[in-house]
Amino acid sequence: MSEAQEKPPRRVPRVAWVAMAAGAAVLLGVVGFILLRRRAPSEDPTAPLHAPAFTGDSAKLEHTVIVPTLETPMPPGKNVIWCLSFQVAWKRLKNDVTKEPIKVNNAQAVADRLNNAPQSEADLDPESFYAAAGTAPEVIARIQREMAAKFPTVPKPSIKDYPGSLIAYAYLQARVLFAVPYAEHAEGTSFRDSGGVVTWASGFGNIPNARGQEELCEQIGVLFSGGEHTKTEHTSFALDLCKTSQPDQLILASIPPGASLSETLADLERRLQAAKLSKDRDEFARMDVLLVPNLRFELTHHFLELEGKSLDNAAFSGWGITTAYQDLRFRLDRCGAGMQAEAKIEIRPAVPRRFVFDRPFLIVMKKRGAQHPFFVMWVDNAELLCKQ
Numbered sequence: 158m159s160e161a162q163e164k165p166p167r168r169v170p171r172v173a174w175v176a177m178a179a180g181a182a183v184l185l186g187v188v189g190f191i192l193l194r195r196r197a198p199s200e201d202p203t204a205p206l207h208a209p210a211f212t213g214d215s216a217k218l219e220h221t222v223i224v225p226t227l228e229t230p231m232p233p234g235k236n237v238i239w240c241l242s243f244q245v246a247w248k249r250l251k252n253d254v255t256k257e258p259i260k261v262n263n264a265q266a267v268a269d270r271l272n273n274a275p276q277s278e279a280d281l282d283p284e285s286f287y288a289a290a291g292t293a294p295e296v297i298a299r300i301q302r303e304m305a306a307k308f309p310t311v312p313k314p315s316i317k318d319y320p321g322s323l324i325a326y327a328y329l330q331a332r333v334l335f336a337v338p339y340a341e342h343a344e345g346t347s348f349r350d351s352g353g354v355v356t357w358a359s360g361f362g363n364i365p366n367a368r369g370q371e372e373l374c375e376q377i378g379v380l381f382s383g384g385e386h387t388k389t390e391h392t393s394f395a396l397d398l399c400k401t402s403q404p405d406q407l408i409l410a411s412i413p414p415g416a417s418l419s420e421t422l423a424d425l426e427r428r429l430q431a432a433k434l435s436k437d438r439d440e441f442a443r444m445d446v447l448l449v450p451n452l453r454f455e456l457t458h459h460f461l462e463l464e465g466k467s468l469d470n471a472a473f474s475g476w477g478i479t480t481a482y483q484d485l486r487f488r489l490d491r492c493g494a495g496m497q498a499e500a501k502i503e504i505r506p507a508v509p510r511r512f513v514f515d516r517p518f519l520i521v522m523k524k525r526g527a528q529h530p531f532f533v534m535w536v537d538n539a540e541l542l543c544k545q
Contacts, residue, residue, distance in 0.1 A: 237418055463478050
C-alpha cells in the first residue's frame with residue numbers, strides 16, 4: 158500500500174460542522190434579504206407587479222366614487238378618487254374657449270367648483286402633462302400631433318370629429334420609484350375598512366431588525382406620528398416612502414376623513430406644519446414596522462353630473478356637454494407608484510332639428526311588417542287640409 162492509502166480520511170469535528178452551517182444560514186439570510194429588497198436586473202421598475210384589482214367602467218364599482226374636484230362632498234364608507242387631469246381640461250376650456258367661467262344648466266354647483274378650484278397646471282411638472290382646447294376639427298389634429306411628439310409611446314388620443322364642436326383634452330402621467338424597493342410580504346396584510354370589515358390583501362414593507370436594511374430605513378421619512386396610540390401603534394401618522402424621489406413625492410397618511418378630500422388634505426397640512434415646528438425629530442428605526450397594501454386599478458369614468466347638460470354662457474347658450482370623461486390608471490407596489498390619466502370634454506352646438514311638413518309629402522298606411530300598404534296619399538296641395 159502507498160502512504161496515501163494507509164492514512165485514514167481526515168474528519169471535520171462536529172463543532173466545526175455546526176459553526177459552518179450556522180454561518181451559511183446567516184449568510185443565506187442576509188443574501189436572501191438583499192435579493193428580496195433589491196430590484197432584479199431583469200425587473201422593470203415601471204412595470205406593474207400585480208394584476209389589476211379592477212378594470213372597467215367605474216359604474217360597476219359599488220364602494221368607490223370618482224369626484225371632479227377636491228371640494229366635492231365625500232360619501233361615507235366609500236373610496237374617493239380625484240385626479241387633476243379633468244380639472245386641467247376644464248380650465249383650458251374656460252380660459253381658451255369660453256373666456257369666462259363656464260355656466261351649466263342644472264349643474265352650476267359642480268361647474269362653480271371646477272371654475273374656482275385652486276389646483277392648476279402650475280402644480281404639475283411641465284414634462285408630465287399635455288393639455289389643449291379649441292374647436293374641431295383643427296384642435297383634434299393639433300392634439301394628436303403634439304401628443305405624438307411629447308409622448309410618442311402613448312396611443313393616439315381618440316376624439317370624435319364633429320365639426321364645430323368644442324374640445325378640451327388633458328393627459329397626465331407620473332411615477333415615484335423607490336430608491337430601495339421594499340420587501341413583498343408573502344403572507345399579506347390585513348385591512349380594516351371604516352365599517353370594521355377585515356380583508357387580507359397582498360402588501361409590501363420592511364423586515365424589522367434584519368441585517369442590511371439601513372438604506373431602506375433611511376429612505377423613509379416620518380412626517381409626523383402621534384395622536385391616540387397603543388404601546389406599539391399610532392393611529393395618526395404620515396410617511397414619505399422615498400425622501401429622495403424627484404420631481405414627485407408620495408405621501409401615505411393615516412388620519413380621519415373630512416367632509417371632502419379638500420378638508421382631509423387641510424387636516425393633513427395642519428399636522429405636517431405642527432410636526433415641522435416641533436423640536437423632536439422622528440426617524441424610522443430598524444425595529445419599526447411598515448406594511449402597505451398593494452393597489453392597482455384601471456378605470457374609465459363619465460361625469461354624469463355634467464354629461465347631457467347644456468351651457469348657459471351667452472356665446473354658447475344651449476350647447477350641450479356630450480362627453481365629460483376620464484380614464485385613470487394607478488398602481489402602488491414595492492417598487493413605487495405610477496399613474497396615467499386622460500380627460501376629454503366635448504361640447505356640441507345644440508341646434509334643434511325641425512321636422513315640419515310644410516311642403517308636399519307622402520302618407521302611407523300599412524300593416525306593420527307587411528310587404529304592401531293599404532292606403533297611400535300624396536299631399537301636393539292644400540285642398541284637403543283643414544283650414545284655420
